[in-house]
Each structure stands twice: as C-alpha cells, then as structure tokens.
Amino acid sequence: MSQLTCHELSLGYEGREIISHLSFHVNAGDYLCIVxxxxxxxxxxxxxxxxxxxxxxxxxxxxxxxAAREIGxxxxxxxxxKDFPASVWExxxxxxxGSVGLRPFYTKAEKRTALENIRKMGIxxxxxxxxxxxxxxxxQRVLLARALCxxxxxxxxxxxxxxxxxxxxxxxxSLIDELNKxxxxxxIMISHxxxxxxxxxxxxxxxxxEIFFGTRAQFEESKAGxxxxxxxxxxxxxxxx
Amino acid sequence: MAEMLxxxxxxxxxxxxxxxxxxxxxxxxxxxxxxxxxxxxxxxxIGDGLSHVAFGAMAVAAVVxxxxxxxxxxxxxxxxxxxxxxxxxNAKIKGDAAVAMISVGAxxxxxxxxxxxxTSSNVSGDVCTTLFGSTSILTLTEEEVWxxxxxxxxxxxxxxxxxxxxxxxxxxxNFARATGTRAGSYNLIIAVIIAVIIVIxxxxxxxxxxxxLIIFPALSAMRLFKSFRSVTICSAILxxxxxxxxxxxxxxxxxxxxxxxxxxxMLAFGIFSLIGVFKTxxxx
Numbered sequence: 001m002s003q004l005t006c007h008e009l010s011l012g013y014e015g016r017e018i019i020s021h022l023s024f025h026v027n028a029g030d031y032l033c034i035v036x037x038x039x040x041x042x043x044x045x046x047x048x049x050x051x052x053x054x055x056x057x058x059x060x061x062x063x064x065x066x067a068a069r070e071i072g073x074x075x076x077x078x079x080x081x082k083d084f085p086a087s088v089w090e091x092x093x094x095x096x097x098g099s100v101g102l103r104p105f106y107t108k109a110e111k112r113t114a115l116e117n118i119r120k121m122g123i124x125x126x127x128x129x130x131x132x133x134x135x136x137x138x139x140q141r142v143l144l145a146r147a148l149c150x151x152x153x154x155x156x157x158x159x160x161x162x163x164x165x166x167x168x169x170x171x172x173x174s175l176i177d178e179l180n181k182x183x184x185x186x187x188i189m190i191s192h193x194x195x196x197x198x199x200x201x202x203x204x205x206x207x208x209x210e211i212f213f214g215t216r217a218q219f220e221e222s223k224a225g226x227x228x229x230x231x232x233x234x235x236x237x238x239x240x241x
Numbered sequence: 242m243a244e245m246l247x248x249x250x251x252x253x254x255x256x257x258x259x260x261x262x263x264x265x266x267x268x269x270x271x272x273x274x275x276x277x278x279x280x281x282x283x284x285x286x287i288g289d290g291l292s293h294v295a296f297g298a299m300a301v302a303a304v305v306x307x308x309x310x311x312x313x314x315x316x317x318x319x320x321x322x323x324x325x326x327x328x329x330x331n332a333k334i335k336g337d338a339a340v341a342m343i344s345v346g347a348x349x350x351x352x353x354x355x356x357x358x359x360t361s362s363n364v365s366g367d368v369c370t371t372l373f374g375s376t377s378i379l380t381l382t383e384e385e386v387w388x389x390x391x392x393x394x395x396x397x398x399x400x401x402x403x404x405x406x407x408x409x410x411x412x413x414x415n416f417a418r419a420t421g422t423r424a425g426s427y428n429l430i431i432a433v434i435i436a437v438i439i440v441i442x443x444x445x446x447x448x449x450x451x452x453x454l455i456i457f458p459a460l461s462a463m464r465l466f467k468s469f470r471s472v473t474i475c476s477a478i479l480x481x482x483x484x485x486x487x488x489x490x491x492x493x494x495x496x497x498x499x500x501x502x503x504x505x506x507m508l509a510f511g512i513f514s515l516i517g518v519f520k521t522x523x524x525x
Binding site for chain 1: 277281401402403404405406408409411412413415416417418419420421422462463466467468469470471472
C-alpha cells in the first residue's frame with residue numbers, strides 16, 4: 001500500500017475549481033516533484049495534503065505506517081518569522097509539538113533527537129543563535145531540522161530553494177537528496193525549478209491544463225515533458241550566447 | 242530622600258497598601274507574559290479592542306447594580322475575545338475593522354449608560370476611573386485584591402503549562418496545525434488569557450492603558466534579546482520593575498497610578514531602544 005494516495009481530488013476556493021480529477025500516489029522512499037506554473041494550484045494542493053484545508057471533492061488516504069499528521073513540513077517563509085525573537089534550538093524543538101500532546105515540557109529523548117537533527121543539518125554551531133540573524137540558507141536548514149523532528153517518514157517541501165543563491169541552492173538539493181537516499185525519507189517537493197526536478201525526482205506531478213503524473217522517465221517522454229525539455233535547452237543555448 | 246523613605250514605610254505599615262502593591266506587581270507580571278505573542282501574532286489591536294469592550298461591560302454592570310461587577314465583565318470580555326479571534330481569521334468584515342467597530346461601539350454604549358443611569362453623583366469621575374484606573378491604588382477593595390491575586394496566579398500557571406505550545410503556535414501556526422498541534426484550541430486559550438489579563442488589569446491601570454502594560458515590556462525586551470525565552474523572562478522582570486517603580490512613585494508624588502506605571506514603561510522602552518541602537522551600531 002502507498003504512503004499517500006490522492007483519489008479524484010478537486011481543489012479550489014469559493015466554489016471555483018482550479019484543479020479537478022487529480023489522482024496520484026506516493027510510495028515509501030519516493031521523491032516526488034510537483035511542478036507547474038504560478039497560480040496552477042500547487043500551494044493549494046500542498047495545504048490540502050497537510051490537512052490545512054479540505055478538498056472540494058475526492059479523498060486523501062495515508063497508509064503504510066504513515067499517519068495523517070506525521071508529515072514534516074518546510075514552509076515558505078512568512079513575514080511573522082522574519083522578526084521573531086527565537087533561537088535555533090527553540091525552533092527545532094518545536095517540531096515535536098505535534099506529538100507531545102498536553103505534556104508541558106520536552107523529554108530528554110526528544111532533546112537528543114533534536115540535537116541529532118541539528119547535527120545532520122550541519123548547523124550545530126548555530127544552536128543558540130537568533131533565527132532572524134541567519135542567512136536564508138541557514139534558516140532553511142533550521143526549518144528542515146524542525147521538520148525532521150515532526151516526522152521520520154515523509155517531508156513536504158514548499159519551494160525550498162526560493163530566494164537562495166545558486167551555491168546554497170545546490171547544497172540544499174544535495175541535503176534533501178541525502179535525506180531521501182540515506183534516511184529513506186519520502187520527499188514531496190513543490191518547485192519552480194524543472195531542471196532540479198528532473199535531476200533528483202523519481203516521480204513528477206505536472207499541474208497544468210493537463211495533469212501529468214508518472215515516473216521521471218515517463219515524464220521525459222510525455223508531451224508536457226518534451227515541451228519543457230525543449231524550453232530548457234533553448235534557455236541554455238540562450239545563456240551561452 | 243530620608244523623608245521619602247519614612248513616607249513610604251508609613252504607607253507600607255497599612256495592610257491594604259501592601260496588598261495593593263502585591264496585586265499591582267502580579268498584574269504587571271501577567272500582562273507582560275503574553276506581550277510577545279500579542280505583538281508577533283499581530284494581535285495588539287485585539288487587546289485594545291477588548292479593553293473597550295470591558296469598559297462597556299463595566300458600565301452595564303454598574304447600571305444593573307451588581308455587587309460584584311466581574312460577574313458580567315469577565316464573561317463578556319472572554320466571549321468578545323473568542324469572537325474577535327474567530328473573525329480575525331475568516332470573515333467578511335476584516336479583523337481590524339471588526340475590532341474598531343466593536344471597541345468604539347462598546348465605548349459609546351458604556352458612556353451613554355453611565356450618563357443615563359448614574360450610580361453616583363460624580364459621573365465623570367466614574368468614567369475617568371474606569372478608563373484610566375483607580376486614581377489611587379488604595380481605593381481597591383479587599384475583595385478586588387483577592388480576585389486579582391487568584392486570577393494572576395492562574396494566568397501565570399497557565400502560561401507556564403502552555404509555554405511551548407504558545408511558542409509553536411505563535412512562531413508558525415501552519416506548521417503547528419499541519420503536524421497535529423491543535424492550533425485552534427491554543428489560539429482560543431491565548432484569547433481567553435488575554436481577556437482575563439485585560440479585566441484584572443483594568444483595576445490597576447484602567448481600560449485605556451492596559452494595552453500599554455501588555456505591549457511595552459515585550460517590545461522593550463525585543464530590542465535587546467534574541468530568543469523567545471530570554472525575551473519572555475526579560476519582559477516579565479522589566480514589567481515587574483516598572484510597575485513597582487510606578488506604584489511607589491505614585492504613592493510618593495500623589496500621581497495617578499496607571500499613568501505613572503505606563504510612563505515608567507515608556508521610559509524603559511526608550512532606554513532599551515537606545516541600548517539596542519548602540520549595540521547594533523557597534524557591531525556594524
């Protein structure tokens with residue numbers, strides 16, 4: 001059984017459907033990239049997968065040992081976070097909030113795991129620093145460490161490299177790839193960046209007038225994939241000129 | 242100076258001065274705790290609106306002639322807090338407009354009622370006391386003192402119990418919600434705590450000035466400190482310090498206690514801002 005199955009989803013708001021008849025599934029260890037134009041409904045899909053809003057039609061099922069609230073989430077940065085007085089340690093620990101219930105404090109085991117995740121992200125020296133004083137790439141690593149505290153199975157990443165410079169972007173991608181390959185964490189990533197999607201993903205969900213879902217190889221053969229490939233090549237030759 | 246001290250010790254011989262001092266400090270402590278959350282969640286305006294609602298409710302209670310007007314003021318303020326929070330997230334009337342409507346409406350109704358059914362010969366004095374706090378903290382009754390003390394202890398205990406949850410809901414509500422924190426319930430708890438703080442704070446500084454008691458210490462602490470815990474601790478200490486100073490000063494110089502406390506909070510904010518500017522200036 002798949003970890004996450006979406007069956008005949010219709011998404012939209014105020015009675016207007018922006019995505020209809022969306023079906024796809026994600027198995028343990030997959031790396032799914034969701035690509036599409038701005039306004040195609042990627043973020044709405046993300047919010048629905050996280051249970052922040054209800055689909056208009058259809059259903060989302062979780063299985064294979066994954067509970068609906070066990071999905072780690074890396075959000076796009078919001079304005080509130082930018083001037084928030086919070087240390088890296090406080091933020092990473094808050095990843096456990098979903099599982100502590102009414103218990104007012106964190107356990108030793110939770111603190112240990114938080115520290116492990118901080119190490120994994122290579123930000124141990126930033127532990128007591130203030131979040132708002134970090135660079136964009138460092139902030140993303142902090143939020144990724146927090147997401148890892150919330151899950152061991154599946155991560156949802158919303159434009160994880162938006163606003164990062166090329167070097168940091170490459171770092172971020174290899175970090176995510178490592179989590180997928182080494183730790184076996186299922187990745188669902190929303191991205192603008194087709195070339196990265198084609199490089200790392202095992203599966204592609206392309207949201208456009210026509211919806212495509214399949215493996216990367218299938219996508220490369222599909223009409224949408226070919227068009228995107230051509231565009232990309234043209235872009236590259238353009239850059240060379 | 243020596244004369245001031247003898248003056249003060251004479252005051253503190255009186256039990257009700259001691260009680261009032263303790264209550265003042267407790268209220269200031271409670272008010273400062275949720276300041277960070279209020280400021281960062283952009284809830285400051287709700288605090289302001291609620292205090293006006295509490296004023297209206299106070300007027301209604303006075304007209305109805307209840308012996309303990311908290312029986313009306315507390316539930317009305319809590320219900321308003323919950324309603325404002327709900328409308329803040331999804332409503333046809335935008336959050337801040339709704340707050341403006343409710344708060345101005347409550348002010349008008351309150352003032353109207355107090356004038357139509359005056360409970361004492363000095364209406365403007367009553368209004369002034371409700372808006373700007375007891376002109377002297379000594380006019381608090383023993384009943385009010387106990388009421389405030391018990392509620393303050395409850396607020397502080399609730400804050401400690403929910404500290405990490407308040408942090409996670411304030412820092413990133415979507416993440417909290419997505420990973421299974423009952424963000425809605427915690428927002429509700431935050432709203433109820435704010436309402437309670439506002440009602441008990443009205444006794445000390447009045448409904449117009451209570452927002453200052455909530456927001457100033459947090460804003461001051463945020464100039465200098467960088468983690469949620471240090472900001473919270475600093476604003477609590479700062480608030481307790483400023484209110485003690487304010488109460489003592491108001492006893493000595495016979496000034497209105499609410500205004501004196503708020504002015505000492507403002508001074509602290511000025512000092513902290515200066516230090517903050519100085520520190521970043523040095524670093525750059």
